[in-house]
Amino acid sequence: MSLRLRDGGRLIDRSARMAFQFDGRSLTGFAGDTLASALLANDKMLVGRSFKYHRPRGVVASGAEEPNALVNLAQGGTFEPNQRATTTELFDGLTATSQNHWPSLEHDIGAVNSSLARFLPAGFYYKTFIHPRPFWKHIYEPFIRQSAGLGKAPKDRDADRYEHFYYFCDLVVIGGGVAGLQAARVAGEAGAKVLLLEQSAHWGGRAPVDGGEIDGRPAEAWVTDTLAVLEAMPNVTLRSRCMGAGVYDHGYLLAYERLTDHAPQADGPRHRLWRIRTQQIITATGAIERPLSFAGNDIPGVMLASAVRDYVVNYGVAPGQRTVVVTNNDDGYRTAICLKQAGLDVPRILDARETGGGALMEEARALGIRIDCGRAVGKVQGGKRVKSVQVCAQKGSGSALEEVACDAVAMSGGWSPVVHLWSHCGGKLVWDDVQAHFRPDADRPPLGRSGQGFVAVAGAANGALTGAVADADAMARGVVQAIGLKPGKGIAPAETQPEELPIEPVWLMPAQAKTELKAKAWLDYQNDVKVSDVQLAAREGFESVEHTKRYTTLGMATDQGKLSNINGLAILSDALGQPIPQTGTTTFRPPYTPISMGAIAGEARGDIFQPVRETPMYGWNDSNGADWEPVGHWRRPYAYVRSGETVHDAVMREVTNTRENVGLLDASTLGKLIVKGPDAGKFLDMLYTNMMSTLKPGRCRYGLMCTENGFLTDDGVVARIDEDTFLCHTTTGGADRIHAHMEEWLQTEWWDWQVYVANVTEQYAQIGVVGPKARAVLETLGGMDLSAEALPFMAWADGKIGAFDARAYRVSFSGELSYEIAVPASRGQAFWDALLEAGKAHGIMPYGTEALHIMRAEKGFIMIGDETDGTVIPQDLGLNWAISKKKDDYLGKRAQERVHMTDPDRWKLVGLETVDGSVLPDGAYAVAEGTNANGQRNMQGRVTSTYHSPTLGKGIAMGLVKHGPDRMGEVLEFPGTDGTVFKAKIVDPVFYDKDGDKQNV
């Protein structure tokens, strides 16, 4: 059983007891524990179930590489699935439940999969569940989905906050072990602005556990001293609980700081995402120990040797009382020595090497531990915990020589550098035959924007499993020079460690393991991938490492193969009979370990996710019944709904009132661009299809804009302010887009033209005063002369209206007598109020966008976005009158000459009127006879806008119809989506006041 030792535990505070719950059971641990160490201290060897076979799973590691010990943490708005117990700091009141089982962790029905494992090899689902067809969706797939998936889905809205943080520096050192500390010190002393990140809460990495001396002092003391030196440097910033998550192009680095995961009651954001730009990065991310692939290596109680000593030294927790150590390298002996020194039993060290190890082996032997060389684990016996191991010869096929009773197995298969961050942005790897691992190839680093490498690697991450501090010292000196600084004169601290003999790669234990053993030798614990699965993949032709990964799911679990990848590709290489480097690795992708979606999103959520652009009258609109319609980042009132009304009622009322009395429109969102300069007229002649240069100051003209590809993109009224100045109105959605469009042409094509453009959309509040009584209302306020003589249709003038400085445009999008009046934005609400007050006697009411749309449709005016959709040219809409024949060129002119654009069969704008007065459905198509070559019903037109017109008391619509203008009076059929067929007559698109008498009064 696993238990808390009487003494020891450098990271825990035995005076601070912490209560927590696991699967509903109340347990206790100490401050400084991780959830994993606290669970082990309570003899919780079984902590979860695997993905596919629902095998019992126990803690196997002590850090970010842990694939097994994943829990559902907390409840409600702070619930989170798949939390790694090994990196979850214990806090008082923590609640966790185990995952992926039913009905309970101990008794899991899904474990039947384990006994059927033989029938569920890698890729079995590709080969079966094929018949009968509907069964996949309705029976097989739901079953597979339910049995996979690990943690539960969160149900509630996230109760926490997150933030983003920007940081700029010369160098980021990732990893706060001895290599990282030394690298930061070298760079800090040279004067660089340095950020040093450590993913855990503790500095020093493995060194304090593994022992040895640096500069003649115990590693832990050296760490403490160095940390003090760094903290005193103003140019060095240290952050613990902050992981380097991803390296991106041009020195962009993401770091993920967990601020309150360990103290959920604390104020402030839970996570902080650091968005860093740095000249150089040093990754000092250490190395991860590899498991050994022997049968039963997944049974709870089998752990990485380094993790076993981490639990003993850091937390005073023994994973077992009798631990068999199995290794292929000298480092594994450290665990045996550590256990023995803690008073625990180590019945056997199995060293796969025929001749064993060096100094550490002698030390272990001196402690009285029995060491068997050339020996291996044939098989671990046990179910939910280890009972014994069968010992065999490493060179054999697994015949048991003896059985050794134990309750834990510590395995060491050698160390793999953590190369993830080096690789994210294209850093290449090289295979190190001596140490049997991939390490960064310093000659092929990730390249920055200057084409030079911008990532360097230090310490164990660089393959320096010994001499990490010296390696870091040398690397940092190089990087300091790359930054353009001069490294100091200091010499690298000397490290003292026992001499080690080389590792002997062991990819399968024993080397000739029998088939049934290979089917029990796990590579990927979480996804249940075994040696036999990788061999099967190779046999079936999945020769690329990416194929094998995808076919078997090796390395695709939440640990992203931190423990399994190298072992898996060694098995694959062996199966293919090729050296490991030829097989290569899969691509390393960010993040290093999973980071919260909340942190990625940052602060921008809820109301400040895409903040709403507000007009000066936004607040008034909102408190006066506005039914909002999002338009770009604005919101416009669709209608002002009064109590007792439906939205439709409100729209009808607004149209009728505007036609009979007077309406007010908040038109402030319309784009307003000032185009100024000696060449402004010439420029607008290129931008618009119309001739704008001939417009007289004081007058307005409706204009059309096309893309260079010929399609209609925007429209609006242009007012000439003076000889050099125009004010161009755009659609609400068009202001920024058209402004950018103008700048692009001015800067990149006609850069010698003297024209300046300013977007003044938000400088003005613009209000439409619309309806037969509009003039009367404005005259009530007094001021400038707004008579038909002084300000005729399509003219504008500056002046005072009441107390307001105003610019009045006599334009009409409704067909009514209409003024659009611009006042300074700051005066918008006051002017609106004044108009409402002045209009009281005339029945004034505000109206929204839908009433606006209906009135323009009654008049046959097109709407960008309704009649146009990016495929429509002005000629389709009968707007030839707005296309100047006198101009040689305008944007879109050449495009409109292409064969498809001049095709007489293009659909053209017409009015549509149902024969029974009903409203045509939005987006309906007119059918023609027969079907096309693909069996689709032929079509001959479509509805572009359709409304009920309260003015005419019937449905009206506009549409594009093949040869439409030549087919007046013809009745077309428009099938609905519900089986009904609407019949509509082709009519003139102007339904109301064809002669324009009403707007010209």
Place this chain on the structure above:
Amino acid sequence: MLILTCPYCGVDADETELTPGGEAHLTRHGPGSSDDDFHDYLFARDNPRGVHFERWRHTYGCGKWFHAARSTDTLEVFGTYPAQTTEPPKDICDKISGERPGWSWRIFG
């Protein structure tokens, strides 16, 4: 996550300040041009795996359009220059030649 130096305001601008605008140094063809020329102007694009000249706008900065010479396979930036020119500046071409001998531009003429 690119950084490009805006040749107008001198700022090392993060990609989020910039708007990409496609291939640079296109010749506009208007009315009177052939169908082929007009098609190529609008649609035919150099799409090399290597040196590319492209347009960018410092949208959330000075608002100016500029050009960048950049590699599409390593993302190395060889230089940036104002948009008011019809071909890449010589110093940038020389720099590219130094780093990537034998490179060519518009091999289709």
Place this chain on the structure above:
Amino acid sequence: MKRYSAFAIAREALRHHSGWERAWASPEPKRKYDVIIVGAGGHGLATAYYLGKNFGITNVAVLEKGWLGGGNTGRNTTIIRSNYLQDASAAIYEKSRSLYEDLSQDLNYNVMFSPRGVMMLAQTHHEVRGYQRTAHANALQGVATEYIGPERVKELCPIICIDGPRYPVLGALWQPRGGTARHDAVAWGYARACSAMGMDIIQKCEVTGVRSEGGKVRGVETSKGPIECDKLGVVVAGHSGVLAEMAGFRLPIESVALQALVSEPIKPCMDVVVMANTVHGYMSQSDKGEMVIGGGADGYNNYTQRGSFHHIEETVRALIETFPMISRLKMLRQWGGIVDMTGDRSPILSKTPLEGCFINCGWGTGGFKAIPGSGWGMAQLMATGASPLTAEFSLDRFKEGRFIDESVAAGVAH
């Protein structure tokens, strides 16, 4: 080819799966083939498959510079739908979707087509009208879609927030027989079937040149030597421009990065595919339990298969507004692919200026769903010189101004 079945698995289980044969052969190239397809992604393999199945042309080589299915086929978010607006698109995507329905049985390989339904949310009035239009068009095109209201949206996908503060859900275009499939399995299934017909799939064979004579294609130069052919199909997605350059013509294509990400796996909580175009994001849940998420493409030419992180931020932010619960999930992995974008964002399936050379490219951000239909049409085009499925997607449409613009109804295509 030994058939796959539950029985076969049981039989093999008894002998520890020692009897499974290679899914596809790994031959050296012959001197000459009737047809060479460059690119062993989904589209290339499907083209080869239907050349054999529909036209009896089996003297075919499929050349792949890396490993089959290693490009965008294995990097996409696996969405299958055919609710397109324009006739030409609806025809090819619906053909494709209908082939997916029976693909597992046809290939004797479970591609896990899961017609769980795809909904495209309408979050502005403009989108409402656009999707209503699409629903009308689809009804005439033989594509089963329906415009549904917000309550039905919530019923089909309970984790969605329909009354968020910024963009409440106003409705959705719902295609009940849209869904997902296992992307790798599509490539593997086609490869296995092609191999069984005697075609040669040659991996790690990079095409370095195109040989022609008198304006007609003669073969290709490869890293494994020259190989002759009568007809050549170039089906290489992001690298189409590079191949076209070898064949001596230019394409209206730019290659940009498109990114995707997955969360850690969780128990089933979402049984439909949801696309939210106003906020630019889409999400579904894989059979493993991961939330599979995609968003917008980068705007600049890029061959690195790495994108810019701010797109990931924007996508995740948008989806948290739509699905608040994902805020407490973690991003497990992000990646990128190189997508080939044409001038109108619709694909090119066409003859080329070089006689005997055909091109299939420009699928941009949405090629996976089209694989079977694209292969079907492309095979017909290559075998007979014309196909109604591909007719509108010809290369000359750009010159004529005859675009197939799908952005009409929805902001982002996928």
